Amino acid sequence: MTTTTQRTSSPAARPRGTVGPRSRRRRENLAGYAFMAPWFLGFLGIVGGPVVVSLYLSFTDYSVLGSPEWVGTANYERMLTDDPRFLSALRVTLVYLVVSVPLVQVFALFLASVLNRGIRGLPVYRALFYVPSLIGGSVAIAILWRFVFQGDGLFNGLLGIVGIDTGYSWIGEPATALDTLIVLNVWQFGAAMIIYLAGLKNIPAELYEAATVDGAGTWRKFVSITLPMLSPVILFNVLMNMVAAFQAFNTAYIVSNGTGGPADSTLFYTLYLYQRGFVDFQMGYASALGWVLLIVSAAITALLFALSRRLVHYGDER
Amino acid sequence: MHRTRLTATAGAVAALSLTVAACGGGEGSDAGGEVGGEIAYSFWGNPDRGRLVEEVASLFAEEHPGATVDAEVADYLAYIERLTVRAAGGDLACATGTQTTFLSQYAENGVLRPLDDLIESGEIDTSEIPEDVLAAGQVDGEQVMIPTGTFVRVLAYNADLAESAGVSAPGDDMTWAEYADWLRAMRGELPDGVYPGENEGGIMFTLTSWVVGHGEQMFDGDELGFDRELLTEYFEYWIGLAEDEAVIPPAMIPTMEGALELTPMATRQVVAGTRDIPHIYIMEEALAGAGDPEDVAWTSMPSESPDRPANVLGANGISIPTDCDNVATAAAFVDFFANDTDAALAFRSDNGILTNQSAQDALLDDPETPDGVKQNVTILQELTDAGDLATTTYPAGLNTMTNELRRVYSAAAFGEMSVDEAVESFFSAADEALS
Numbered sequence: 201m202t203t204t205t206q207r208t209s210s211p212a213a214r215p216r217g218t219v220g221p222r223s224r225r226r227r228e229n230l231a232g233y234a235f236m237a238p239w240f241l242g243f244l245g246i247v248g249g250p251v252v253v254s255l256y257l258s259f260t261d262y263s264v265l266g267s268p269e270w271v272g273t274a275n276y277e278r279m280l281t282d283d284p285r286f287l288s289a290l291r292v293t294l295v296y297l298v299v300s301v302p303l304v305q306v307f308a309l310f311l312a313s314v315l316n317r318g319i320r321g322l323p324v325y326r327a328l329f330y331v332p333s334l335i336g337g338s339v340a341i342a343i344l345w346r347f348v349f350q351g352d353g354l355f356n357g358l359l360g361i362v363g364i365d366t367g368y369s370w371i372g373e374p375a376t377a378l379d380t381l382i383v384l385n386v387w388q389f390g391a392a393m394i395i396y397l398a399g400l401k402n403i404p405a406e407l408y409e410a411a412t413v414d415g416a417g418t419w420r421k422f423v424s425i426t427l428p429m430l431s432p433v434i435l436f437n438v439l440m441n442m443v444a445a446f447q448a449f450n451t452a453y454i455v456s457n458g459t460g461g462p463a464d465s466t467l468f469y470t471l472y473l474y475q476r477g478f479v480d481f482q483m484g485y486a487s488a489l490g491w492v493l494l495i496v497s498a499a500i501t502a503l504l505f506a507l508s509r510r511l512v513h514y515g516d517e518r
Numbered sequence: 519m520h521r522t523r524l525t526a527t528a529g530a531v532a533a534l535s536l537t538v539a540a541c542g543g544g545e546g547s548d549a550g551g552e553v554g555g556e557i558a559y560s561f562w563g564n565p566d567r568g569r570l571v572e573e574v575a576s577l578f579a580e581e582h583p584g585a586t587v588d589a590e591v592a593d594y595l596a597y598i599e600r601l602t603v604r605a606a607g608g609d610l611a612c613a614t615g616t617q618t619t620f621l622s623q624y625a626e627n628g629v630l631r632p633l634d635d636l637i638e639s640g641e642i643d644t645s646e647i648p649e650d651v652l653a654a655g656q657v658d659g660e661q662v663m664i665p666t667g668t669f670v671r672v673l674a675y676n677a678d679l680a681e682s683a684g685v686s687a688p689g690d691d692m693t694w695a696e697y698a699d700w701l702r703a704m705r706g707e708l709p710d711g712v713y714p715g716e717n718e719g720g721i722m723f724t725l726t727s728w729v730v731g732h733g734e735q736m737f738d739g740d741e742l743g744f745d746r747e748l749l750t751e752y753f754e755y756w757i758g759l760a761e762d763e764a765v766i767p768p769a770m771i772p773t774m775e776g777a778l779e780l781t782p783m784a785t786r787q788v789v790a791g792t793r794d795i796p797h798i799y800i801m802e803e804a805l806a807g808a809g810d811p812e813d814v815a816w817t818s819m820p821s822e823s824p825d826r827p828a829n830v831l832g833a834n835g836i837s838i839p840t841d842c843d844n845v846a847t848a849a850a851f852v853d854f855f856a857n858d859t860d861a862a863l864a865f866r867s868d869n870g871i872l873t874n875q876s877a878q879d880a881l882l883d884d885p886e887t888p889d890g891v892k893q894n895v896t897i898l899q900e901l902t903d904a905g906d907l908a909t910t911t912y913p914a915g916l917n918t919m920t921n922e923l924r925r926v927y928s929a930a931a932f933g934e935m936s937v938d939e940a941v942e943s944f945f946s947a948a949d950e951a952l953s
Contacts (some may be wrong), residue, residue, distance in 0.1 A: 372769030
């Protein structure tokens with residue numbers, strides 16, 4: 201029986217004008233590659249090629265207007281041994297990441313949990329909470345942020361209403377300028393919230409019912425059911441927010457007028473890279489900065505994935 | 519997905535470089551050739567300025583049938599970024615807007631065409647532009663920009679607020695110490711929340727006036743033309759004024775860096791600060807618009823000697839890149855922009871005060887010239903007639919030094935760096951930028 205089937209499906213036994221499964225698969229694959237080709241060519245030309253070139257440039261002294269000159273590892277050595285602003289930029293970015301990414305998750309998950317209780321007007325609330333994600337990264341909001349947190353800004357006005365009179369410029373003082381940008385990032389929790397909400401809706405209700413029957417309280421259900429079942433979504437949100445934090449540029453650029461001030465307190469890594477490349481015309485050094493950013497962010501991503509093997513629960517695991 | 523985004527970040531710089539490499543250059547020059555065909559004029563500004571330039575371009579097309587100019591406008595920062603990328607790719611517009619502050623960067627890399635032969639042949643007439651102003655467009659002795667508009671740094675002050683504080687108008691020959699005394703005299707005499715002066719320790723133009731007024735030069739070849747002691751005094755001067763609350767505190771410095779209409783002086787939070795001439799009228803308008811129609815007056819920048827004017831002059835202008843393949847038309851357009859009276863009246867001195875003295879007179883005579891423009895021209899003519907202008911060189915690397923000055927002064931003012939460290943850091947950055 202088996203032998204017969206093999207013979208029937210072999211090309212020799214196939215009637216004229218028909219196409220076998222392997223050939224059909226090959227044609228389908230070719231069609232797939234053909235459809236992918238524009239993206240693939242674009243990737244090679246716009247991303248892949250420049251990435252390779254940037255690796256080369258990172259070993260050169262390149263002022264954009266002249267020709268690159270090979271300097272070996274000098275850019276990397278300078279970065280690690282003779283550039284205090286590199287360390288400042290790295291520190292500012294890591295503080296921003298370590299503080300704002302968890303805060304975004306907490307806010308987003310908390311509000312998603314509230315909205316998941318089937319309250320009235322859910323679509324309206326969902327849309328309202330999502331709006332900051334749409335506009336939060338815009339130039340207009342960054343400019344607005346300056347006016348909200350400067351000495352005579354809206355924030356101090358609100359504090360004044362409750363009897364706290366302070367002319368403190370939250371955005372003008374090095375001690376608090378970065379905090380205002382973290383608040384701005386946390387304010388854009390809407391996208392993460394929508395994803396958490398979708399994740400929460402996918403958790404089977406019978407798990408909670410069973411836990412209730414067993415006498416579990418709200419906190420126990422959250423820790424033992426919600427968090428494990430939601431862990432893949434949490435991993436996704438943390439990764440996405442982390443990548444965005446590494447790439448943060450617009451707000452710091454606008455709020456500090458491109459300086460990273462006051463006193464380098466908002467000097468995000470990408471802003472420093474921009475300054476080196478486009479203000480100082482040190483494109484070779486800027487390329488080296490870009491590669492270090494890639495390596496650091498890739499290392500942290502790999503670490504997260506490694507941790508996820510222990511901490512993330514996938515439903516189909518045995 | 520993540521890898522793609524990360525890779526894109528790391529390669530952003532290189533992507534631009536590749537874009538640059540992909541752009542082709544022009545074919546060369548045809549100086550003395552026939553005027554015709556299409557060229558582009560790129561410049562910075564807002565859409566309103568774009569419309570004024572289009573008007574000038576129309577007048578040029580009427581004057582030169584067969585020749586057209588395509589106006590390309592972008593806001594200042596975007597323009598500078600684009601300029602770098604286009605210059606690297608040999609893709610600059612045949613008429614390219616340039617400024618003294620960044621001219622050297624491009625000229626020294628051979629991106630801009632020397633215009634001396636076009637001036638000698640008469641294709642570009644510079645006879646109506648004062649020598650000092652024309653010199654602002656030279657790098658290493660070659661004319662690489664025709665200055666079409668000037669800006670001069672002067673000391674502006676809210677005359678009504680100053681009077682209400684009981685101080686007399688500052689004189690034209692004030693020293694820096696006298697300026698500090700004048701500011702300190704206003705403390706406690708002003709309405710709540712109003713400071714006597716802006717905090718200018720991190721502003722390169724103000725440092726330039728300080729250095730020139732002390733009889734030194736900003737730059738001497740490939741190094742700074744003044745010593746560490748002078749910069750130390752400068753930082754201590756401003757930090758001292760801030761400690762005495764005679765100027766705004768360091769935390770308010772960012773408010774000086776935004777749109778002109780929102781700076782402390784324009785929002786009635788400060789009495790005095792240095793400004794370019796055209797800013798004076800804009801601030802008066804801003805104050806009037808906010809319900810405070812007060813007089814913004816001006817005087818010369820402080821200087822240690824009346825013989826050493828410190829009103830530093832800069833210029834905006836037009837350059838022709840080396841790769842331009844239609845030099846004759848570009849030169850004709852530059853000449854038209856710099857000399858034609860109708861073009862001057864149409865452009866209304868929108869990007870610096872027109873350098874052409876006949877055009878200045880035409881603006882003053884024309885009843886349709888806005889008051890602000892007339893005021894700007896009048897102030898410039900007063901300074902020019904009195905010989906009260908100072909010129910300086912603007913070397914490549916100036917932007918790096920400008921940023922570093924702002925950064926180290928801010929750090930010193932907040933006490934996050936000592937004055938000595940700030941001075942050392944600035945000199946170190948300047949050495950690197952100028953070398």
